[in-house]
Amino acid sequence: MPVPLAPYPTAPAPYTPPANNTQSQLVCSGCRNLLLYPVGASSVCCAVCNAVTAVPPPGTEMAQLVCGGCHTLLMYIRGATSVQCSCCHTVNLALEANQVAHVNCGNCRMLLMYQYGARSVKCAVCNFVTSIGASTSTTEQKFGT
Numbered sequence: 001m002p003v004p005l006a007p008y009p010t011a012p013a014p015y016t017p018p019a020n021n022t023q024s025q026l027v028c029s030g031c032r033n034l035l036l037y038p039v040g041a042s043s044v045c046c047a048v049c050n051a052v053t054a055v056p057p058p059g060t061e062m063a064q065l066v067c068g069g070c071h072t073l074l075m076y077i078r079g080a081t082s083v084q085c086s087c088c089h090t091v092n093l094a095l096e097a098n099q100v101a102h103v104n105c106g107n108c109r110m111l112l113m114y115q116y117g118a119r120s121v122k123c124a125v126c127n128f129v130t131s132i133g134a135s136t137s138t139t140e141q142k143f144g145t
Helices: none
Strands: 023-027 034-038 043-045 052-054 062-066 073-077 080-083 091-093 100-104 111-115 118-123 130-131 140-142
Touching: 023 073
Parallel strands: none
Antiparallel strands: 023 034, 043 052, 062 073, 080 091, 100 111, 100 140, 118 130
């Protein structure tokens, strides 16, 4: 029995990028790679995993952080207080730049980020607890004030 053939679908209209070639970026919902896309696009197809990621509405201010559990780059809407990682499900605190400070771990020298005003911070790599401002060897930097 012959199978009826469907007509070929019509080709979509080609996308015309904005005249000023402005681009924005977001994190792929599939493989977590950073994607660049032309401003005005409604979604982005990842060239690596072919996942289609929706673009946030225009004017939405985005921020980034590195997951404390698996070190994956996370992108979130600025103003959020916490962000759950889609890879390892760790809930990360999303602090504004003026609320965080950095210090090198007193044991392995890994750069650590902590809430400004904290008395100590525990390294996720070696579990060493570094006291903040307790010794002259501790280097503390306050960002965004």
